[in-house]
Amino acid sequence: MAPTREGAAGRDDRSVTGKLFMLLSAFRSGSAELTLSEIAHRSGLAMTTVHRLVGELTERGVLERGSDRRYRVGLALFEIAALAPRGPGLREVALPYMEDLYEVTRENVQLGVRADEEVVFVERLAGRASVGVRTRIGGRFPMPPTGVGLVLLAHAPSEVRQRVLAAPLRRFTSHTLTDPERVRRVLADVRRDGFAVSDRQVTSDALSVAAPVFDGSGAVVAALSVVLRFGSVRPSSLAPAVRMAARGISRALSSAPDSTGGSLAG
Amino acid sequence: MAPTREGAAGRDDRSVTGKLFMLLSAFRSGSAELTLSEIAHRSGLAMTTVHRLVGELTERGVLERGSDRRYRVGLALFEIAALAPRGPGLREVALPYMEDLYEVTRENVQLGVRADEEVVFVERLAGRASVGVRTRIGGRFPMPPTGVGLVLLAHAPSEVRQRVLAAPLRRFTSHTLTDPERVRRVLADVRRDGFAVSDRQVTSDALSVAAPVFDGSGAVVAALSVVLRFGSVRPSSLAPAVRMAARGISRALSSAPDSTGGSLAG
DNA sequence: ATTTCGTTTCCGTTGAACGGAAAATCCGGT
DNA sequence: ACCGGATTTTCCGTTCAACGGAAACGAAAT
Numbered sequence: 001m002a003p004t005r006e007g008a009a010g011r012d013d014r015s016v017t018g019k020l021f022m023l024l025s026a027f028r029s030g031s032a033e034l035t036l037s038e039i040a041h042r043s044g045l046a047m048t049t050v051h052r053l054v055g056e057l058t059e060r061g062v063l064e065r066g067s068d069r070r071y072r073v074g075l076a077l078f079e080i081a082a083l084a085p086r087g088p089g090l091r092e093v094a095l096p097y098m099e100d101l102y103e104v105t106r107e108n109v110q111l112g113v114r115a116d117e118e119v120v121f122v123e124r125l126a127g128r129a130s131v132g133v134r135t136r137i138g139g140r141f142p143m144p145p146t147g148v149g150l151v152l153l154a155h156a157p158s159e160v161r162q163r164v165l166a167a168p169l170r171r172f173t174s175h176t177l178t179d180p181e182r183v184r185r186v187l188a189d190v191r192r193d194g195f196a197v198s199d200r201q202v203t204s205d206a207l208s209v210a211a212p213v214f215d216g217s218g219a220v221v222a223a224l225s226v227v228l229r230f231g232s233v234r235p236s237s238l239a240p241a242v243r244m245a246a247r248g249i250s251r252a253l254s255s256a257p258d259s260t261g262g263s264l265a266g
Numbered sequence: 267m268a269p270t271r272e273g274a275a276g277r278d279d280r281s282v283t284g285k286l287f288m289l290l291s292a293f294r295s296g297s298a299e300l301t302l303s304e305i306a307h308r309s310g311l312a313m314t315t316v317h318r319l320v321g322e323l324t325e326r327g328v329l330e331r332g333s334d335r336r337y338r339v340g341l342a343l344f345e346i347a348a349l350a351p352r353g354p355g356l357r358e359v360a361l362p363y364m365e366d367l368y369e370v371t372r373e374n375v376q377l378g379v380r381a382d383e384e385v386v387f388v389e390r391l392a393g394r395a396s397v398g399v400r401t402r403i404g405g406r407f408p409m410p411p412t413g414v415g416l417v418l419l420a421h422a423p424s425e426v427r428q429r430v431l432a433a434p435l436r437r438f439t440s441h442t443l444t445d446p447e448r449v450r451r452v453l454a455d456v457r458r459d460g461f462a463v464s465d466r467q468v469t470s471d472a473l474s475v476a477a478p479v480f481d482g483s484g485a486v487v488a489a490l491s492v493v494l495r496f497g498s499v500r501p502s503s504l505a506p507a508v509r510m511a512a513r514g515i516s517r518a519l520s521s522a523p524d525s526t527g528g529s530l531a532g
Numbered sequence: 533a534t535t536t537c538g539t540t541t542c543c544g545t546t547g548a549a550c551g552g553a554a555a556a557t558c559c560g561g562t
Numbered sequence: 563a564c565c566g567g568a569t570t571t572t573c574c575g576t577t578c579a580a581c582g583g584a585a586a587c588g589a590a591a592t
Contacts, residue, residue: 048541
């Protein structure tokens with residue numbers, strides 16, 4: 001074994017499919033542009049193997065080479081990923097409603113779905129006046145501290161909830177809830193009220209209000225949130241607007257031919 | 267050796283990488299949800315091969331299974347594609363400027379880049395009042411009839427321009443320009459004026475005004491456009507606004523640490 | 533000029549990928 | 563509930579694509 005220090009890597013690196021996945025995942029951590037040897041190092045694959053695979057991927061546009069000859073994720077991957085029903089597909093029908101919400105609040109409007117035990121943010125509208133957020137589109141984030149996460153967690157299968165609350169809850173600010181029992185009670189409130197408030201859980205100057213998005217079968221498939229600067233408005237006063245927008249998306253999803261209901265079995 | 271000119275439909279289905287690419291590309295044409303045998307049929311691969319590959323992809327979240335057991339593109343692919351500098355990376359810095367433009371016009375605001383000899387749309391903002399467009403995010407479109415396409419083509423390497431104008435120009439409406447010489451003159455105007463107008467080239471009720479987006483080195487890396495209902499405003503009156511927004515994006519790109527300049531050699 | 537670091541080519545070995553065949557499962561029809 | 567056709571999944575012997583060590587090549591830095 002080489003002295004590579006990757007802990008998160010998958011177990012199965014025998015198949016080409018697995019190698020390709022590890023190779024592409026190398027771009028997730030760190031910068032968006034990598035040299036061949038950086039890819040080899042981060043993916044834990046042999047140089048020659050990476051060289052061959054990267055060559056083929058580049059030929060097909062899955063990777064591209066920049067002016068400095070570095071490799072970057074290419075458009076071909078973007079084109080295929082654009083077809084993901086829970087990603088851009090969902091975004092497509094949600095956008096007009098998010099737009100409305102943005103106009104009213106002038107603050108970050110976020111749309112997220114659950115992947116395993118984390119949130120993946122699918123879309124975010126932000127103007128230049130919006131308060132800064134630590135999330136990135138296509139990026140993961142723990143569920144408990146975020147508004148969308150609370151909604152998704154509240155409506156997730158109980159096994160998922162168990163597992164998430166069994167793990168230590170990461171602290172971001174002095175307000176972050178780290179007691180599983182407290183969070184459990186918050187989740188019950190979220191289910192009762194139909195919306196969630198995350199008060200300075202991620203950054204000390206922001207809070208978010210979130211509401212669930214349902215598919216045709218009544219399952220929660222996503223969550224919508226607005227991120228506000230702390231102190232600017234009373235959170236609960238925005239709940240109706242967020243819920244309205246979320247319901248608008250839900251309705252659009254039900255009537256759309258392309259059902260976006262999906263489950264990630266734990 | 268020399269880069270293969272054969273373009274899209276590569277006959278190289280020997281390598282696993284190629285097979286995976288063909289497999290995933292099966293989702294491009296037609297619906298977003300496919301059964302195993304549909305994937306096998308569309309990709310041209312053997313059932314057992316597809317079965318094995320699809321199984322592994324599903325394990326990693328690159329594909330997902332819906333409630334009806336059909337396969338769809340999964341979030342893992344979306345997460346990786348989100349790192350593409352010319353895709354979501356570009357979108358991220360462009361969004362606030364696009365937002366501004368949307369507010370002023372209340373119409374479709376589009377951002378596109380060139381891939382080979384076509385446009386790939388990276389982002390589109392649209393309200394409910396906007397006119398319908400035939401483009402899709404992550405989708406391809408011929409360059410000559412679209413606003414963004416005209417800008418990208420005008421600033422593309424001359425070989426690209428040659429090839430595009432050598433091929434027959436597809437007609438969408440009675441106004442679509444199909445004479446290469448006419449288009450060539452339009453492209454010269456685009457370079458001189460700093461913006462492009464596509465008048466009812468794609469649909470008879472819409473026209474678009476587009477301007478180039480530059481990276482730090484002065485190369486055109488993208489194009490921004492507004493799609494208007496025909497007759498609502500005089501196109502040239504919007505040119506300054508579009509150019510302003512495009513320049514804003516250009517400036518943001520230059521100062522960003524992550525250069526998004528990229529070339530796709532012909 | 534020499535070192536260093538990254539990239540690319542070469543080639544013999546090997547096991548992952550392959551796909552035909554058959555079993556298992558699903559599904560609409562009766 | 564029962565049947566027949568279509569779809570999905572498992573099994574397994576064969577083979578060729580994938581592999582990676584070694585060495586040549588290229589480009590900056592010293």
